[in-house]
Amino acid sequence: MPSYNIGGLDTYTKLLLHCNGADASTTFTDEAGHTMTANGNAQIDTAISAFGGASGLFDAIDDSVSAINSTDWNLGSGDFVVEARVYPAKDDIDNHMGVVAHYNSTTSNREWMLALLLGDHPSGKSLAFNYSTDGIAFTSVIRAWNYTVNTWYHIAAARASNTLRLYIDGVKQGADVDLTGVTFYVGTYVLTIGQGALATSTQNRFKGNIDEVRISKGTARGWTGATFDVPTKQYNNYLDFGARLRKGSTNYAILGQTLSTQPLRICDGSTTYGVPLLATTDEFAGTKRIYHGSVKAAAMESI
Numbered sequence: 001m002p003s004y005n006i007g008g009l010d011t012y013t014k015l016l017l018h019c020n021g022a023d024a025s026t027t028f029t030d031e032a033g034h035t036m037t038a039n040g041n042a043q044i045d046t047a048i049s050a051f052g053g054a055s056g057l058f059d060a061i062d063d064s065v066s067a068i069n070s071t072d073w074n075l076g077s078g079d080f081v082v083e084a085r086v087y088p089a090k091d092d093i094d095n096h097m098g099v100v101a102h103y104n105s106t107t108s109n110r111e112w113m114l115a116l117l118l119g120d121h122p123s124g125k126s127l128a129f130n131y132s133t134d135g136i137a138f139t140s141v142i143r144a145w146n147y148t149v150n151t152w153y154h155i156a157a158a159r160a161s162n163t164l165r166l167y168i169d170g171v172k173q174g175a176d177v178d179l180t181g182v183t184f185y186v187g188t189y190v191l192t193i194g195q196g197a198l199a200t201s202t203q204n205r206f207k208g209n210i211d212e213v214r215i216s217k218g219t220a221r222g223w224t225g226a227t228f229d230v231p232t233k234q235y236n237n238y239l240d241f242g243a244r245l246r247k248g249s250t251n252y253a254i255l256g257q258t259l260s261t262q263p264l265r266i267c268d269g270s271t272t273y274g275v276p277l278l279a280t281t282d283e284f285a286g287t288k289r290i291y292h293g294s295v296k297a298a299a300m301e302s303i
Contacts, residue, residue, distance in 0.1 A: 008214060008235025014072035015215040017065075017193070018234055019044060019056040028056065031237050034067040034191075042194060050085040050152050050211040051234035056193065060090065060097070060207030064195035072217060073102040073191045075112060075159070077183040081216040081223060082114050082129075083156035084193075089208035091149050092119045096128065097206040098196030099155065100213060104189040105197040108136045111187030114157050115196060116206075117142065127166055127173060129157040130197070135185040141166060143173035149208075154230045160220035167223065170230040 008016055009031050016031040023046040026038035040062035049055040056065060084099050101113035110132035117126040127145045132138040143166050147153060156167040164177040189199070193213055196204020212234055222228070 009237045012216045012219045013214060014070075014217045015067070015191070015213065016235060016237070017056070017213040018052050019049075019211050019213070020052040020054045022046070023054070028065050028193075030067065032072075034070065034072070037066050039064045039066060045209060048087060048209045050087070052211075055085075055087065055209040055211035057209055058194040058206040060094070060205040061202050063205060065193040066195075067191045069188050069190055072215070073111070074186050075184050075217060076186075077179075078218055079158075079160055079220045081156055081158045081214070081219070081221050082112070083154065083158075083216075084114070084213040085152055085154055085211040086116065086206075087152050087209035087211070088116055088147060088149050088206075090118070091116075091125055091147065094118055094203045094205075095121050096196050096204055097208075098192065098194065098204055099206060099210060100215070101192050101195060101197075102187045102189060103130065103132075103192075103197055104187075104199045106199050107189070109187050109189040110135050110138050110197075111185050111189075112157075113197060114155065115204075116145075116147065116155075127155055127168060129164070129166055131182075132185045133183060135187065141177050143168075145173070152211075156223065158220045158223040160224045163224070165223070167228070170228045172226050 013032050015034060017028055017036070018031070019028060021027055021029075021044040023044060025044040026042065027044070028036040028038055030036050041059055042063040042065050043057050044054050045057035046054045048057075058064070082100050086099055088097065090097070096115045096117045099114045099116065101115070102111040103113035104110065110130070112132075113130045115128045115130070117123055117128050119125055123142050124144060125146055127143045129141045130138050141164060145168060154167075154169050158165050158167065159179060162178060162180040162182075164179050166173045194206040194210060198204050214235065
């Protein structure tokens with residue numbers, strides 16, 4: 001399982017919320033560039049987090065975090081992943097708790113929604129993904145799940161070609177769902193975090209904490225099998241090229257980045273370094289090396 005920070009911000013990433021910041025702050029930053037608005041009493045909480053020392057706190061009364069409508073939220077018939085870390089603080093009443101949604105039942109503007117079903121739902125405690133092709137009628141893909149309150153989980157809905165899969169902590173839940181010929185409705189409602197299907201109601205709001213929310217459009221991130229490795233650290237705001245460096249028994253991931261002042265970054269599993277490339281004359285046995293400060297860090301190694 002990867003232990004370094006996996007790259008998370010690429011051309012497929014349409015939303016990336018780390019939910020980091022000062023305690024009680026109402027500023028939620030989308031690394032993909034959308035402006036986020038904290039509604040009700042939604043705020044940053046430093047007492048509970050999956051990663052980064054903070055997460056989003058939602059009280060199930062009138063809280064949500066939203067972004068205005070965008071074509072980035074219209075998933076159509078293509079590949080996608082909607083994922084988040086959730087820390088539910090209730091599991092009993094109010095039908096369901098919305099986690100990430102482009103969905104409004106009140107105005108018949110349904111497109112898709114990732115949610116936790118509660119104990120009083122006809123299906124009982126479950127993970128659910130709803131989608132609609134006309135904004136009115138909808139299909140619920142439901143997977144029974146006896147989740148525990150005050151526990152962190154990674155949940156995801158991933159579509160690859162014509163197949164939809166739901167995952168909990170990297171393990172596929174139930175059978176594949178055939179979406180051949182299915183194109184999601186082009187919704188025009190706002191994107192919401194922590195809000196369910198009934199936009200004007202206190203019902204269906206999330207109670208607990210949400211962290212590390214990402215929407216990927218145009219890719220299923222390779223999540224097509226029975227399991228995948230769930231990252232053990234928050235996504236980086238740059239790419240992991242997938243190449244590696246090695247120094248002795250230590251492997252380093254070569255990370256992409258967005259800063260023009262640093263041509264290369266590496267990660268040794270716990271710390272990410274910005275390092276300069278050596279001049280072409282600084283070689284050993286024909287192998288270029290890199291430095292962290294004045295310390296020779298690693299030799300380039302093919303993989």
